[in-house]
Amino acid sequence: MPPRPPRRDDPVRQRSLRDHNLALVLRHVTAANRPPSRAEIAAASGLTRATVSTIVDELIAGGLVAELEPVSRSGVGRPGTGIVPAGTGPAGLGMEVNVDYLAVCAVDLTGAVRHRQVRRLDQREHRPAQTWQALAELADQAVGAVTALGLTPAGGVIAVPGLVEGDTIRIAPNLGWQQVALPRPADLGGLRDLPLDVANEATLAALGERHATGLRSFLYVSGEIGIGGGIVLDGELFGGSHGWAGEIGHVTIDPQGPDCHCGSRGCLEQYAGEEAIRAAAGLPAGAAVLADLVGGARAGRGPVLDALDHAGTALGVALSGAVNLLDIGTVVLGGHYAELIDWLRPAIERELSRRVITARWSPAKVRASALGSDAALVGAARAVTQAILDDPARFLATRAAPAA
Amino acid sequence: MPPRPPRRDDPVRQRSLRDHNLALVLRHVTAANRPPSRAEIAAASGLTRATVSTIVDELIAGGLVAELEPVSRSGVGRPGTGIVPAGTGPAGLGMEVNVDYLAVCAVDLTGAVRHRQVRRLDQREHRPAQTWQALAELADQAVGAVTALGLTPAGGVIAVPGLVEGDTIRIAPNLGWQQVALPRPADLGGLRDLPLDVANEATLAALGERHATGLRSFLYVSGEIGIGGGIVLDGELFGGSHGWAGEIGHVTIDPQGPDCHCGSRGCLEQYAGEEAIRAAAGLPAGAAVLADLVGGARAGRGPVLDALDHAGTALGVALSGAVNLLDIGTVVLGGHYAELIDWLRPAIERELSRRVITARWSPAKVRASALGSDAALVGAARAVTQAILDDPARFLATRAAPAA
DNA sequence: TCTTGTTTGTTCAGCCATTGAACTTATAGG
DNA sequence: CCTATAAGTTCAATGGCTGAACAAACAAGA
Numbered sequence: 001m002p003p004r005p006p007r008r009d010d011p012v013r014q015r016s017l018r019d020h021n022l023a024l025v026l027r028h029v030t031a032a033n034r035p036p037s038r039a040e041i042a043a044a045s046g047l048t049r050a051t052v053s054t055i056v057d058e059l060i061a062g063g064l065v066a067e068l069e070p071v072s073r074s075g076v077g078r079p080g081t082g083i084v085p086a087g088t089g090p091a092g093l094g095m096e097v098n099v100d101y102l103a104v105c106a107v108d109l110t111g112a113v114r115h116r117q118v119r120r121l122d123q124r125e126h127r128p129a130q131t132w133q134a135l136a137e138l139a140d141q142a143v144g145a146v147t148a149l150g151l152t153p154a155g156g157v158i159a160v161p162g163l164v165e166g167d168t169i170r171i172a173p174n175l176g177w178q179q180v181a182l183p184r185p186a187d188l189g190g191l192r193d194l195p196l197d198v199a200n201e202a203t204l205a206a207l208g209e210r211h212a213t214g215l216r217s218f219l220y221v222s223g224e225i226g227i228g229g230g231i232v233l234d235g236e237l238f239g240g241s242h243g244w245a246g247e248i249g250h251v252t253i254d255p256q257g258p259d260c261h262c263g264s265r266g267c268l269e270q271y272a273g274e275e276a277i278r279a280a281a282g283l284p285a286g287a288a289v290l291a292d293l294v295g296g297a298r299a300g301r302g303p304v305l306d307a308l309d310h311a312g313t314a315l316g317v318a319l320s321g322a323v324n325l326l327d328i329g330t331v332v333l334g335g336h337y338a339e340l341i342d343w344l345r346p347a348i349e350r351e352l353s354r355r356v357i358t359a360r361w362s363p364a365k366v367r368a369s370a371l372g373s374d375a376a377l378v379g380a381a382r383a384v385t386q387a388i389l390d391d392p393a394r395f396l397a398t399r400a401a402p403a404a
Numbered sequence: 405m406p407p408r409p410p411r412r413d414d415p416v417r418q419r420s421l422r423d424h425n426l427a428l429v430l431r432h433v434t435a436a437n438r439p440p441s442r443a444e445i446a447a448a449s450g451l452t453r454a455t456v457s458t459i460v461d462e463l464i465a466g467g468l469v470a471e472l473e474p475v476s477r478s479g480v481g482r483p484g485t486g487i488v489p490a491g492t493g494p495a496g497l498g499m500e501v502n503v504d505y506l507a508v509c510a511v512d513l514t515g516a517v518r519h520r521q522v523r524r525l526d527q528r529e530h531r532p533a534q535t536w537q538a539l540a541e542l543a544d545q546a547v548g549a550v551t552a553l554g555l556t557p558a559g560g561v562i563a564v565p566g567l568v569e570g571d572t573i574r575i576a577p578n579l580g581w582q583q584v585a586l587p588r589p590a591d592l593g594g595l596r597d598l599p600l601d602v603a604n605e606a607t608l609a610a611l612g613e614r615h616a617t618g619l620r621s622f623l624y625v626s627g628e629i630g631i632g633g634g635i636v637l638d639g640e641l642f643g644g645s646h647g648w649a650g651e652i653g654h655v656t657i658d659p660q661g662p663d664c665h666c667g668s669r670g671c672l673e674q675y676a677g678e679e680a681i682r683a684a685a686g687l688p689a690g691a692a693v694l695a696d697l698v699g700g701a702r703a704g705r706g707p708v709l710d711a712l713d714h715a716g717t718a719l720g721v722a723l724s725g726a727v728n729l730l731d732i733g734t735v736v737l738g739g740h741y742a743e744l745i746d747w748l749r750p751a752i753e754r755e756l757s758r759r760v761i762t763a764r765w766s767p768a769k770v771r772a773s774a775l776g777s778d779a780a781l782v783g784a785a786r787a788v789t790q791a792i793l794d795d796p797a798r799f800l801a802t803r804a805a806p807a808a
Numbered sequence: 809t810c811t812t813g814t815t816t817g818t819t820c821a822g823c824c825a826t827t828g829a830a831c832t833t834a835t836a837g838g
Numbered sequence: 839c840c841t842a843t844a845a846g847t848t849c850a851a852t853g854g855c856t857g858a859a860c861a862a863a864c865a866a867g868a
Contacts, residue, residue, distance in 0.1 A: 009431070011450040012424045013855060014824045020416045021825085027413070039845050046415040051826055053846065070834095077844025078834035163762060170765060217645055231729070233642070240731025241621055242766060250761045251725040254658060255717070264724075264759040313659070320668075321655040321725050325635070327644025355668040357654045358567060361574060362646060417826060418853045425855090443816055455855055457817060474863095481815025482863040 018055075019393035021047060025055045026064060026392050029083050030109050035068050037080020056083060062396040063152075064089055064109065064388075085109035090154035090395070091146045092384025093194070095135055096201065096377045097160050099123060099174050099225060102131070104138040105374075106146045106153070107381040109389065111211050115145045116377075123175045132183040136191065143190035154388060154395070155194050157380040158182075159201040161226060165242055169198060173261065174225050199383070201376040202334075203246055205369075206230025207237050207386070208379025209332050212370040219319070219328050221248055222335035222375070225274050231326070249273070251318045271314030274336060281307035290336045297343045305343060312344035316351025323356045323364050334369035341368045422459075423797035425451060429459045430468060430796050433487050434513050439472050441484020460487060466800040467556075468493050468513065468792075489513040494558035494799065495550045496788025497598070499539055500605065500781045501564050503527060503578050503629060506535070508542040509778075510550045510557070511785040513793065515615055519549045520781075527579045536587040540595065547594035558792060558799070559599040561784040562586075563608045565630060569646055573602060577665065578629050603787070605780040606738075607650055609773075610634025611641050611790070612783025613736050616774040623723070623732050625652055626739035626779070629678050635730070653677070655722045675718030678740060685711035694740045701747045709747060716748035720755025727760045727768050738773035745772045 010016075028041045036044070042052040059065045068082035089109050096103040100122050106115040117138055123131050135158070143153050162172025167182040185192050206220035210232045220230040227249030231238040239245050250260065250267040257266025270276055274289055281304040283292045296304030319331055331348075333341050348366055353359045369375055388395045414420075432445045442460055446453040463469045472486035493513050500507040504526050510519040521542055527535050539562070547557050566576025571586040589596050610624035614636045624634040631653030635642040643649050654664065654671040661670025674680055678693055685708040687696045700708030723735055735752075737745050752770055757763045773779055792799045 009428065009449075011428060011855095012421050014421070014826095017416050017418070017421055017825060017854095024413065024415060037845070045413075048827055049846065050828080050848085051415075054825085075844080076836045076842075078832095078846075080845055165765070229729070238637070238730075241733045242731055242762070244731040244762050245729065247728040247731070247761050250728050250759065252657075252721050252759055254660075255721050256658075262761050264761075267759075317656050317659050318725075321722075322729055324651040324654050325633070325649065325726055325729065326642075327646055327648040327651070329645045355654065355656055355671075357651050357666050357668075358574075358646070358648050361569070415826095418824095418855095421825095422854065441816070452856055453817065454819085454857080458854085479815085480813075480865045482817075484816055 015393075019391070021045075021051065022055055022058065022392050022396075023390060025052060026059060026389055029059075029065050030085050030111070030389060035082030035084045037082060039080055041083065058396075059392065060086075062392070062399060064392055064396070088150040088152065090385065090388055091149075091151035092381040092386075092388075093139060093142055093146075093153055093156035093191070094204075094377045094379070094381025094384075095139060095156060095158040096380065097123060097131055097135065097158060097175070098201070099161070102135050102138055103377050104135070104142045105377050105381050106142050106151070107378065107385055108151060109385050111382055111385065113374075113378060113381075114149055114151065115142050116374075117141065128177055128180045129183075132187060136183070136188045139188065140190040153190075153194055155384040156191055156196050157204065157383045158196070158198045159204045159376040159380040160198055161201045161224075161228065163244055163247075164198050164200050165244075167198060197383070199243070199380070200228065200230075200246070202228025203230040203237065203239065203243070204379035204383060205334055205371070205375035206232050206246070206332075206379065207383055208371050208375040208377075209334065209369055210235065210237070211382050211386075212375075212378070213332070215330055215332070217328055218330035218332050219248075219322055219326065220246070220332045220334055220369075220375075221315070221319070221337065222369075223272060223274070223315075223333070223337040223340075224335040227269050227273055228335075231328075233326075233328075248318055248322060251321060253314045253317050268314055268318045272311040272318075277307050277311045280310055290339065293336075294339055297340070308340060308343040309347045312347025313351055315344060316348040317355065319348060319364075320352050320355035323352065324358075327358065328364065329362065330365045330367065332367055332369055334371075334375050335373065338368040338372050341366075419797075423795065425449075425455065426459055426462065426796045426800075427794060429456060430463060430793055433463075433469050434489050434515070434793060439486030439488045441486060443484055445487070462800075463796065464490075466796070466803060468796055468800070492554040492556065494789065494792055495553075495555035496785040496790075496792075497543060497546055497550075497557055497560035497595075498608075498781045498783070498785025498788070499543060499560060499562040500784065501527060501535055501539065501562060501579070502605070503565070506539050506542055507781050508539070508546045509781050509785050510546050510555070511782065511789055512555060513789050515786055515789065517778075517782060517785075518553055518555065519546050520778075521545065532581055532584045533587075536591060540587070540592045543592065544594040557594075557598055559788040560595055560601070561608065561787045562600070562602045563605040563780040563784040564602055565605045565628075565632065567648055568602050568604050569648075571602060601787070603647070603784070604632065604634075604650070606632025607634040607641060607643065607647070608783035608787060609738055609775070609779035610636050610650070610736075610783065611787055612775050612779040612781075613738065613773055614639065614641070615786050615790075616779075616782070617736070619734055619736070621732055622734035622736050623652075623726055623730065624650075624736045624738055624773075624779075625719070625723070625741065626773075627676060627678070627719075627737070627741040627744075628739040631673050631677055632739075635732075637730075637732075652722055652726060655725060657718045657721050672718055672722045676715040676722075681711050681715045684714055694743065697740075698743055701744070712744060712747040713751045716751025717755055719748060720752040721759065723752060723768075724756050724759035727756065728762075731762065732768065733766065734769045734771065736771055736773055738775075738779050739777065742772040742776050745770070 038052045042049040066086045091106045094105045103118040163170040169180040202222045216235050222228045229246035229248035249269045252266050254266040258270045259265050260267040278289045442456045446456040470490045495510045498509045507522040567574040573584040606626045620639050626632045633650035633652035653673045656670045658670040662674045663669050664671040682693045
């Protein structure tokens, strides 16, 4: 899923220069909390006003940004015209296949969610082809809705709870999928002509969190039926050699621990996965495990509190290892963990302070996900727009070619 | 210790362009296994011959590269003049403070070690100031030797077995140091005018391995008295938020395991540190533990083999966690581990294949360090030259300023 | 020895992106 | 109405890369 390879060993020509500054200016426009004027962009970016002007012209011509109506602004001097991401600009489509629901959303260049739809559907009862078809229907509607808003769909990313390599889902245990290929564009209706990608759900959720929170480096851990994770380093998603980084769910907690379905034993999932917590809390198996846990914990029931403390301890052990290894300052808890954080945090922080060797100088922070259960969905959509923000020149080139 | 911050949010001017290509050409010169001609550099880098010519001229003027005597080369056509790293170019000084020795070495731009000296000295019996003084003497001699070779010392990096933040050694357990500051330049004799840095020993060793092996991504684990680690991702050293990444020695193997001097329990060091292996093997405490272990293993002694298998198992558990988290393809064993690899590897690989969730598609490789016990020393020296290779323009600027 | 073909390295006009300064435009305040 | 101030544009100058032409250096064959 790597959308932009910034090649250190490439020669640099004049054009690359412009490409870089194009991205620089666009970033300033989308990141600012108030529509900046050309002069403000120049001051903030370090470029001259002359350069910013020509670059903004190019971005306007490409439909990526637009001028605001000259609104009177306070202060003396000629008022600047605000530059905003174009209302008719590209939109990123995020799609999510999860155990018991499908979801689609669309974000614009600012990252705002412009469309969102969720459909309950148990994938375990269906074959992948049926899932793809249902997803294509949702996506079709999203394309329609987005187009009605004046946006142009620019690509889509599908979030899947499993290991993805290239365009193939190697394995998605909780869906019961193995070696499933991405659907052919022809089978995807309105997505036919759009670049499409699949990626791991937790990885994309980390990407979503990165943008929602502005955090530069953190470890994202999502606890649902399985436990997933994603790593963001210095603002960039870290994928590892194959894009499989972040699999914290199968880090060993106790080498002699209980067998895990992955073939190993003592994995974190056996201590802090939904099923493990439920069983330890003495709750019945069923659909509303999370609600039962939250309810039980709020009511102060001993078995539930103990189960969450145990899970938190195991999480803390695994996270300590990760922090020791990566020297990362923040841990973000997502998925169900976000709602359980009040009861998990004490144990997690206790283990972190004990087991992280640098904890006394720089303790890691533990916080709940800002996007909650939408993180992966929004992250998938943002992966598309992020690729455009990171390399607008490429986007403009592909836009210009079909038009000509 | 980050010598070159490649800033994504900086504006790019014409000069940055030249800076980038300067580095690009210099990399080609130092990385080639045969002195390349300007034309070959052009072909390999993608720049035109004209551009390469002017860039090479600039590098020659700056004393970073030199033309070879026109040696007759096979083939038709005008023979090219080989470009080589300048024999009188800058040299990087690497220094190492370890428990029972001090060492200094110097490398040139090609990475070749041009000087090396080790002095047995037990730091535990001395105060830091005495260590710095002894190190300064060694460094003085190195500066002299290097200067005699026609090289110009360009900076130094000190490798220390402990946690370093900025110019302060937070803690170096095996040296018994805490909150030790880098010596003032004035106290360093011949190093007076050189930029000086300290960094973690294992981190620098990883850097050394990166250059010696050409591996792009790997996890380096060094087992000596303590266990250190370093992470290289896509050719770049990964330091984490504070430069403390790679502390695999205190990853938890068993949450209920034996107490560790770090305040935690069940740390890897308690299973695979030198002392733990020695005790498990039933060997006497003393200076020659490594030799005893190798001897015992070669002789096929049961307790030694068992001890190494146990250590390998623990290492395998910790490495599995790291590989799950980082999706990294290669593990490099350094320090004493390099010599014990034959007896550690089976257990390590057994655990990796069991515990790494992606092992069946892409098993991680385990290999021994290429530099052995010199890795940190050489890595420290290369950190200096690497900074020059990565940003020759800055080096040329600082060179030109005092000259003018 | 001379010629031809091949490859290297240099020169130079042209191009492209940024700069800096001058200039125009638009506002507030007196 | 005038002045001060800030935004945005225009334009010559600058720096760096390109491409093509050219000179230099060599091998091979006549």
